[in-house]
Amino acid sequence: SSPSTAPTEGAVMAHMFQWPWDSVARECTDFLGPNGYDGVQVSPPQEHVVLQGEGFPWWQDYQPVSYQLDSRRGDRSDFSEMVATCNEAGVDIYVDAVLNHMTGSGSVESGPGSAGSEFEKYSYPGIYENSDFSECRADISNWDDPDEIRNCELLSLADLRTGEEGVRSTLTGYLNDLIDLGVAGFRIDAAKHVPPQDLEAIVSRLDGDPYVFQEVIEDSAISPAEYTGTGEATDFAYSEELSGTVRDGSLAQLKGINGTEALNSDQATVFVDNHDTQRNDPTLTYKDGDPYNVATAFMLAHPYGTPKVMSSFDFEDPESGPPAASNGMTSPANCEDEDWVCEHRQQPVAGMVEFRSVAAGSGVTDWWDNGNDQVAFGRGENGFAVFNRGADLSRTFQTSLPEGTYCDVASGSVVDGRCTGETYEIDTGGVLSASVASDSVLGLHVGTRL
Ligand code: LAG
Ligand code: CA
Structure with missing residues (x-):
């Protein structure tokens, strides 16, 4: 074989x-x-x-x-x-x-x-x-x-x-x-x-x-x-x-x-x-x-x-x-x-x-970091994630995600069309405004776009 x-x-x-x-x-x-x-x-x-x-x-x-x-x-x-x-x-x-x-x-x-x-x-x-x-x-x-x-x-x-x-x-x-x-x-x-x-x-x-x-x-x-x-x-x-x-x-x-x-x-x-x-x-x-x-x-x-x-x-x-x-x-x-x-x-x-x-199939896109303990990156049109080992973080991120409402998979899942964790909006330009607490993660992907 x-x-x-x-x-x-x-x-x-x-x-x-x-x-x-x-x-x-x-x-x-x-x-x-x-x-x-x-x-x-x-x-x-x-x-x-x-x-x-x-x-x-x-x-x-x-x-x-x-x-x-x-x-x-x-x-x-x-x-x-x-x-x-x-x-x-x-x-x-x-x-x-x-x-x-x-x-x-x-x-x-x-x-x-x-x-x-x-x-x-x-x-x-x-x-x-x-x-x-x-x-x-x-x-x-x-x-x-x-x-x-x-x-x-x-x-x-x-x-x-x-x-x-x-x-x-x-x-x-x-x-x-x-x-x-x-x-x-x-x-x-x-x-x-x-x-x-x-x-x-x-x-x-x-x-x-x-x-x-x-x-x-x-x-x-x-x-x-x-x-x-x-x-x-x-x-x-x-x-x-x-x-x-x-x-x-x-x-x-x-x-x-x-x-x-x-x-x-x-x-x-x-x-x-x-x-x-x-x-x-x-x-x-x-x-x-x-x-x-x-x-x-x-x-x-x-x-x-x-x-x-x-x-x-x-x-x-x-x-x-x-x-x-x-x-x-x-x-x-x-x-x-x-x-x-x-x-x-x-x-x-x-x-x-x-x-x-x-x-799968998309490379890393839209990389952002603060030079230190906070990073974010996308996987093309399919996903975007933020990783924070610093202080609580609030900012806007440029993503390649389609406009819509998404469930954060790092804090919950989708049950009956609703997020059990945090909900986020991606605007028409792919921009995400998010707050990510210290020592936590945010994960959005098109499978949880409502
Ligand atoms: C591995 N990967 O390559 C395993 O991941 C690792 O957990 C295995 O060691 C090792 N190779 C052999 O398969 C484990 C323990 C050892 C243990 C060994 C055999 O980490 O500590 O050795 O399994 O049971 C023990 C004693 C030795 C003694 C040996 C034979 O710790 O001091 O010489 O048994 O009696
Ligand atoms: Ca041998």
């Missing part, structure tokens, strides 16, 4: 980190589909280690034991029903695929895993044996050496010989099984640690044209550009630039933001934070409140990359897992429960999802 198929221009995905399958299904129907989200990245569905002694941390998921779809978030039938329900709501499912490695040394070095399978590091009965793992059995230490990054152990995790036919066909079998259940794409975990030609070979054997985006952190001898033959790559430079600039308030510097030089817009997956950065290297996260929403809304309004909206569980300890039963099964997630943050439901975020799709 051909390589990765990107979602349609203007598409937005949410990362429902650690959400159980039943809960994702309900959220697809209740909120994600109706609000125009095109896809969801779900946590890894394969059997994983169970670390009771460590309080069932979230990172159990990144130590595969087998490819049975039986995890702390549900079993195969729960997973399959979720995919069907989400697809019916118009939402694609993208699976976080852990292909580089199996389990590590550490607290547990043997089974059983979440589906009851017995294992030891380098031995997974019926799946892999010792010879399926890289010769190098030491941790990566020289990050200037691409061979070491790819053929030694990341975090002491048993490194698969992805160049071997047997390993490749096992991995292809797992991914095609997911595609068979209706999965539309994959986040490739630790892609930097797999030779690009191995990923290319694996992805080329997948059924259909799944959307593929690869986790390539640009902090070593390896560039994300090495992976663009297979699919998109994560753009960490964009994330740092966006989050740092919004946090510091200097929004005017975001004019023309285009992420890492190694990636073009259609090769880049972009985000404000992800599940790793929000723990290890936080710049802006849900804990920052309004400025975080300003950053996410900016990402959605601005036409660079394929955006991913983080949706978290609340945490203090970076190691801790989501709320769970005494057997380690994750408790149901829902947005009425404060343990689940639901960034994806914040109005300035949710409202800008439809803005992005309405604006």
